[in-house]
Amino acid sequence: MSGFKMNRRGLLKTSAAVGAGLAMPTIFTSAARAYTNEPSGGSVTLGFNVPQSGPYADEGADELRAYQLAVEHLNGGGDGGMMNTFSSKALKGSGILGKKVEFVTGDTQTKPDAARASARSMIEKDGAVMITGGSSSGVAVAVQALCQEAGVIFMAGLTHSNDTTGKDKKANGFRHFFNSYMSGAALAPILADNYGTDRKAYHLTADYNWGYTTEEAVRNSTEAMGWETVAAVKTPLAQTDFSSYVAPVLNSGADVLVLNHYGGNMVNSLTSAVQFGLRAAEANGKQFQIVVPLYSRLMAQGAGRNVAGIFGSTNWHWSLENVAGDRYAGTNAFVQSFGEKYGFPPSQAAHTVYCQTLLYADACERAGTFNPCGVVEALEGFEFDGLGNGPTLYRAEDHQCFKDVLVVKGKENPESDFDLLEIVDVTPTEQVTYDASIFGGELGSCNAGT
Amino acid sequence: MDQIILQILNGLDKGSAYALIALGLTLIFGTLGVVNFAHGALFMIGAFCSVTLNRILTIGYVPEGAEAQSVGGFSFGKPKEVPYVEYWFGEATGQAIVDWSVPLSILFAIPVMIAIGVIMERGLIKHFYKRPHADQILVTFGLAIVLQEIIKFYFGANQIPTPAPEAFVGSFDFGALIGMDPGVIIYPYWRILYFVFALALIFAVFAFLRYTTFGMVVRAGMADRETVTLLGIDVDRRFTIMFGIAAAVAGLAGVMYTPINSPNYHMGMDFLVISFVVVVVGGMGSLPGAVLAGFLLGILESFASMREVIELLPGVNQVVIYLAAIVILLTRPRGLMGRAGVMED
Amino acid sequence: MFGLNAKDMRSLVFVALLLVLAPILLNPFPEGSPLAQFNAGYPDLMQRFAIFGIFAIGFNILFGLTGYLSFGHAAFLGAGSYAGVWMLKLLTINVIPAIIISTLVAGVFALLIGLVSLRRSGIYFSILTLAFAQMAFALAASVLTPITGGETGLQTSLNDPRILDGARESSNIPTPSLFGLEMGDSWQLRVGDWLWTFNAGYYICAIVALIGFYIAIRIFRSPFGLMLKAIKTNQNRLNYTGVSTRPYMLACFVISGMYAGLAGGLMVSMDPLAGAERMQWTASGEVVLMVILGGAGTLIGPVLGAGFIKYCENIFSKINKSVLEGWFSVFPDGMADFMVAIVYPFVGKGWHLTLGVLFMLVVIFLPGGLVQGGQKIGSWVTGRGRKKSAGAATTTPAE
Helix, strand or coil, X not given: CCXXXXXXXXXXXXXXXXXXXXXXXXXXEHHHCCCXXXXXXXXXEEEEEECCCXXXXXXXXXXXXXXXXXXXHHCCCCCCHHHCCCCCCCCCCCCECCEEEEEEEEECCCCHHHHHHHHHHHHHCCCCCEEXXXXXXXXXXXXXXXXXXXXXXXXXXXXXXXXXXXXXXXXXXXXXXXXXXXXHHHHHHHHHHHHCCCCEEEEEEECCHHHHHXXXXXXXXXXXXXXXXXXXXXXXXXXXXXHHHHHHHHHCCCCEEEEECCCHHHHHHHHHHHXXXXXXXXXXXXXXXXXXXXXXHHHHHHHHHHHECCEEEECCCCCHHHHHCHHHCXXXXXXXXXXXXXXXXXXXXXXXXXXXXXXXXHHHHHHCCXXXXXXXXXXXXXXXXXXXXXXXEECCCCCEEECXXXXXXXXXXXXXXXXXXXXXXEECHHHHCCCHHHXXXXXXXXXXXX | CHHHHHHHHHHHHHHHHHHHHHHHHHHHHHXXXXXXXXXXXXXXXHHHHHHHHHHHHCCEECCCCCXXXXXXXXXXXXXXXXXXXXXXXXXXXXXXXXXXXXXHHHHHHHHHHHHHHHHHHHHCHHHHCXXXXXXXXXXXXXXXXXXXXXXXXXXXXXXXXCCCCHHXXXXXXXXXXXXXXXXXXXXXXXXXXHHHHHHHHHHHHHHHHHHCHHHHHHXXXXXXXXXXXXXXXXXXXXXXXXXXXXXXXXXXXXXXXXXXXXXXXXXXXXXXXXXXXXXXXXXCCCHHHHHHHHHHHHHHHHHHCCHHHHHHCCCHHHHHHHHHHHHHHHHCCCCCXXXXXXXXX | CCCCCHHHHHHHHHHHHHHHHHHHHCCCCCCCXXXXXXXXXXXXXXXXXXXXXXHHHHHHHHHHHHCCCCCCCHHHHHHHHHHHHHHHHHCCCEHHHHHHHHHHHHHHHHHHHHHHHCCCCHHHHHHHHHHHHHHXXXXXXXXXXXXXXXXXXXXXXXXXXXCCCCCXXXXXXXXXXXXXXXXXXXXXXXXXXXXXXXXXXXXXXXXXXXXXXXXXXXXXXCHHHHHHHHXXXXXXXXXXXXXXXXXXXXXXXXXXHHHHHHHHHHHHHHCCEEXXXXXXXXXXXXXXXXXXXXXXXXXXXXXXXXXXXXXXXXXXXXXXXXXXXHHHHHCCHHHHHHHHHHHHHHCHHHHHHHHHHHHHHHHHHCCCCHHHHHHHHHHHHHHCCCCCHHHHHCCCCCC
16 A cells, blocks of 8 residues: 555646546646636536524525525526615626526535535535525534635525624625624613513523523623523523423512523423413513514414514514515515515525525625635625615624614414514614624635635 | 422423333333334324324315405415314314314324334334344334424424413412412423323323233233243234334324424434433333333433522533433443343343 | 455455545546536545544444444544544644544543443443433533534634644634645546546545554454454353453443544544534434444445445435426426426435435345345346446445
């Protein structure tokens, strides 16, 4: 085995020799390209990396629908959706930079390892220039780091932890979704208005990174309003029955329960809380209340009637333009074209990934290249409107979007499966903006690959 | 004090699910010697029996003149349907039937689960009695994945709310019953019902094995299959039926569990590991051991999740079951009530 | 040669050839053709084949030889991964220390867990190892977050000290390398429509895998291996003859754990991130399935099983509806829709279903695992004349 040695020149020589014997060989080394996966030919490939198995598979399926719709619109099909309302008019419906948009899909399984494997396969095998999607912060942080290393752009899907654009931020990664800090900042005033300022809160927190940042954000902003935090108990991520955590709440002296849970955790803990009569109970002479910092429609569907009257925050809701007016133009256009194609309204995850795809395409057009460094430059500090969230800024310092945050409440009498949440208020951007340095981390510089 | 009583109640309630699943698993795993990785899937299918029945009961027609619901200026989907049961039995009765769909599913689930169990045993497991445990793991794991994916294909991956009947919403004031201040220890009716139901089912299974001739033969067959066969008794057929019963026990545990946690296709896998731990801690081949271990681990888990305990030992709520399993297996080599020689090599 | 008999030498050469030629063998379809979807010759998947091959070979030393079914082997892989990333963070971006230290750390873990778990046998042993692994997973994902990075995973960062490499050089995190040769470096060779990628990281994995395979053969054929087989056959009898089996078992368990740690170290060297879910019971279960699927107790089986499962996971999950529509577009409309409807549940988001069905088919029809399938094809070929042999040679499972 001593003859086996990695030697670049030797290998190239043998390759050439082997190749010469066969028909018309051409040898490429990776250094021949200006940046990773520079598209050659008439098409460009995007990688849609969403959970297709595991508990978030339905959320992933909704993301995939939105991606397909976005690709259709970019290639000039359909009614154009939010491309018509988008403030930047660089997109013409002729693909991106004249190249037809194609896509590949992969399964993140909501596991960082699997998500990275799937993303690497898209980059290495399919030549994707941009990776997007996902339904958890663990996956987003892992894939973002991978894209930074590989020299492609990452447009995050549903990820809510402060870390994604905080301590784990990367120059090649961008997040349209809001985060824990914004949830806390948006919720606190509404909670104070509705439940008063002398409340005692009991936190149940999922025992992992997202749970920590969410608990911290909600605690800080509610305590600033005068609330007191009685206790904060961490619950295992794999927990399915939360009764033993919920049972002691009623006699703990608290009168508000904050569930820092997402997905199945939230559905199950909320179901337990309602079973134990917390919705109907009184404590400290007040009506007991439950708060869920991060809501999604799929969770609301899973929890059924239990969500009625419970406050939470969300990135976007399909009824936004009808409820809150023209400021949120784009919403109706998107709901219209999504609803027409699939027969039901899009979820916030679908909206986010649709926006991300359009924003990426638009940035390429404005930069005039697919080179990640050009795209980063075009997206940094980019201000836009007409994508359903009102005026929005992609902040240069941490690649986080800043826009209005919705405070929603579970409907008492929903008319359909999609009409589970009602918008209570929209918190303006200024109230949820924070200093970019508070979460630490370093952006680094853009990486275009070899 | 009240906290401790509350957590004991909670442990019994949690333990009920563990005990029921472990009971069924012990019937298959501890006695027939088949490592059944599809047992969690049987629990999940039981839960989906109640979802299915609810779907069947709410099949409806569109009343004349009804229009598609319009929400916020958009109209999505079909107009609201009126279930046929309301049309046939009148509105009040019809709504009551739909409301009681979870308890009604018990009647629906028993034959379905027995049939699934029998088909599984006759069609697949039967051929694996003499194969190595490794092969049994592979084939039952494959089966579990297939069953899950079928459910996922039809019902999606999201959780499906299946509420308990109105009559069971609310809580029972347990504190008042034992002379404490009212409102100090309250416990949801449905969870108490789950505990009672579990006890009844466990006793039924034990009584069946203890007091019927059939049960006697099965027990004899577990102890010494060869001798019983030599006596001219068809043990295979009885084992098939036992497999059906085990599937039904798992399925019923699933049906009754749906109002506690909304089911999804993955819920069986969540219970799989824990149920194996329960069976082994209880001791291989011991039905009372499985039940005892189920309740014991349930109570331990509840105590470990108390705030005071977590503050003292951070993370203990994450590992208590496994820690207990290690301690028990090191101090009692064959679990709590295990027999020597069962699956020890 | 190398102290092997002719048959083992043949397996070793066979594996060596497979590993060296993998970039060509795994890309049988020309680029751009519809079947290119099935090509597996890209760096990430080839690295995974080699790494999970090592993991499975190690697991097989324990399970195949002694029959002890560990359900917690992923814990060693995880421990190795964390150790590896810490080396990349603290010491140097060179992968050598990471690989060595991760193997050693996993060995220490295996020693500690083995000391306790090996006090029991059979299913009780399985549950003990499972319990330890689940505890490791649960703690790593939650309270140990400062050390493990929690659910997000442990990564290299710009501010890592890397005391051997000196201060930070650029504003980008360096990628793991071997004396300057970056793991991501590849040379591509285009021959006609075929594109072959020769990746540095893959060949490092392949060399390590080959060494691991060689050591496994030596263990299988050694007196030590014979003793382990004796333990599998009848441990009681050994004990009665006055042999203490415990040291042998412990040594075997530790070796097996070190293979897992080595796999973990390589994994983070190729892709510097260690996540807690690597230690979950599903990951332990996966290696069990790999070994059984390939053929427990055989030398080459675990490698085949590992390749099989990773192939399904990475290739089938990426076939979506539009890919299918592309394939079947040659058929008339109704026919095409029908074909798509039939195949669709098995690919893309349904890839688990394919895996489940294949598990069942393999275990029902090939009780000895994939190796038996290979043997069957082999004997069928030699028994049935020469004209078939050319075609059948390509159907031999190539990883």
